[in-house]
Amino acid sequence: TAARLAGIAPTVFSSYSALAVATGSVNLGQGFPDVDGPAEVVEAARAALAAGHNQYAPGPGTPGLRAAIAEHQRERYGITLDPATEVVVTTGATEAVAAAVLGLVEPGDEVLVLEPWYDSYVAMLQVAGAVRVPVTLRAPDFRLDVAALRAAVTDRTRAILLNTPHNPTGTVLTDAELEAVAALAVEHDLLVITDEVYEHLTLDGRVHRPPATFPGMAERTLSISSLGKSFSLTGWKIGWATGPAHLVGALLAAKQWLTFTSGAPLQPAAEVALREHAHWPGELARDLQGRRDLLVSGLVQAGVVAPGAAPPRPEGTYFAVTDVAHLGWADGEAFCRALPERAGVVAIPLQGFGDSDAGTHLVRWTFCKRPEVLTQAVERLLAAD
Numbered sequence: 392t393a394a395r396l397a398g399i400a401p402t403v404f405s406s407y408s409a410l411a412v413a414t415g416s417v418n419l420g421q422g423f424p425d426v427d428g429p430a431e432v433v434e435a436a437r438a439a440l441a442a443g444h445n446q447y448a449p450g451p452g453t454p455g456l457r458a459a460i461a462e463h464q465r466e467r468y469g470i471t472l473d474p475a476t477e478v479v480v481t482t483g484a485t486e487a488v489a490a491a492v493l494g495l496v497e498p499g500d501e502v503l504v505l506e507p508w509y510d511s512y513v514a515m516l517q518v519a520g521a522v523r524v525p526v527t528l529r530a531p532d533f534r535l536d537v538a539a540l541r542a543a544v545t546d547r548t549r550a551i552l553l554n555t556p557h558n559p560t561g562t563v564l565t566d567a568e569l570e571a572v573a574a575l576a577v578e579h580d581l582l583v584i585t586d587e588v589y590e591h592l593t594l595d596g597r598v599h600r601p602p603a604t605f606p607g608m609a610e611r612t613l614s615i616s617s618l619g620k621s622f623s624l625t626g627w628k629i630g631w632a633t634g635p636a637h638l639v640g641a642l643l644a645a646k647q648w649l650t651f652t653s654g655a656p657l658q659p660a661a662e663v664a665l666r667e668h669a670h671w672p673g674e675l676a677r678d679l680q681g682r683r684d685l686l687v688s689g690l691v692q693a694g695v696v697a698p699g700a701a702p703p704r705p706e707g708t709y710f711a712v713t714d715v716a717h718l719g720w721a722d723g724e725a726f727c728r729a730l731p732e733r734a735g736v737v738a739i740p741l742q743g744f745g746d747s748d749a750g751t752h753l754v755r756w757t758f759c760k761r762p763e764v765l766t767q768a769v770e771r772l773l774a775a776d
């Protein structure tokens with residue numbers, strides 16, 4: 392393995408899913424739904440294959456999908472974009488983040504990143520030779536510490552890599568928090584890369600506000616999202632980035648050498664999702680709220696949440712985080728390694744998702760599974776020793 396990848400552990404999502412299969416456990420680890428998105432959208436992909444959309448799509452994406460993404464940003468958030476120069480389709484949000492970092496960050500640049508982070512961010516920052524500067528969201532509330540964010544800025548800071556709604560904590564950044572980020576970015580002329588893949592999966596009536604809509608942000612923000620979470624089609628890997636042409640162009644300069652173009656038959660189908668099923672993600676979110684409550688009350692009942700402690704209340708995404716320190720395990724990883732054997736359930740330790748020790752005893756559970764699966768997981772936890 393090349394030195395640029397040295398020290399980056401294999402992604403835990405695959406290893407814990409493999410562990411779930413190997414042990415016959417209920418998999419509340421890797422975040423993917425067990426019910427597919429709209430049947431009409433899947434049918435549209437089948438139709439696109441049959442209609443011969445089987446050769447390379449244009450590098451930045453099909454004009455139809457780019458227009459649908461621009462329309463989504465306008466209708467939903469009032470963001471106006473030129474689909475020809477300010478929208479690019481990528482192979483999932485993962486490629487968009489990678490291409491943004493490779494296209495815009497210089498070796499030695501410091502990039503502020505919320506901790507616990509999504510693992511691909513820091514892998515790509517390392518590949519780019521950038522220096523990650525963690526800003527920790529601390530249990531139990533996981534709010535953004537604006538003073539800590541401000542204190543983390545130096546004259547080498549190039550960018551903030553933001554994720555809201557935030558995986559794994561479920562935090563949805565508030566207007567006040569985003570205003571503070573915007574003020575800081577403007578003051579220090581920072582680039583902002585935002586991962587908004589859970590934009591539609593907000594709970595308890597919360598609304599996601601794209602960072603790009605805050606004062607001074609439109610001209611410095613690359614907004615990234617994807618079809619996977621919004622439409623329960625995580626295997627499609629159709630994502631996108633939007634923003635000013637100079638930033639989208641830099642991302643595209645990298646993307647063209649990574650993949651050149653993304654899955655042609657899935658692009659017309661993604662267009663159908665965005666144009667004809669705009670309400671679907673909101674319905675999913677309402678449904679997820681009930682599943683969150685089901686899982687969290689089960690975790691309380693099973694004693695995974697310390698007696699008397701406030702249960703987690705994620706505001707978005709499909710993850711809940713608990714602190715397992717009170718259960719007597721050395722750390723969250725030891726707990727998660729033993730859990731399949733003890734209970735037949737898989738969850739993900741947050742240890743690897745930060746530089747600080749803030750996540751040592753934190754464990755992530757997904758509630759994006761069918762209610763009967765969540766109930767089965769809870770029954771198993773209740774029966775465990």
Ligand code: PMP
Nearest residue numbers: 483484485509558588617619630
């Ligand atoms: N960002 C976050 C925060 C995620 O949780 C995920 C996982 N789905 C991704 C990016 C990757 O998205 P995609 O599958 O579209 O590449």
Ligand code: GLN
Nearest residue numbers: 404405420421422423558
């Ligand atoms: N985003 C999902 C998660 O956080 C899955 C990611 C992955 O498997 N790479 O669990």
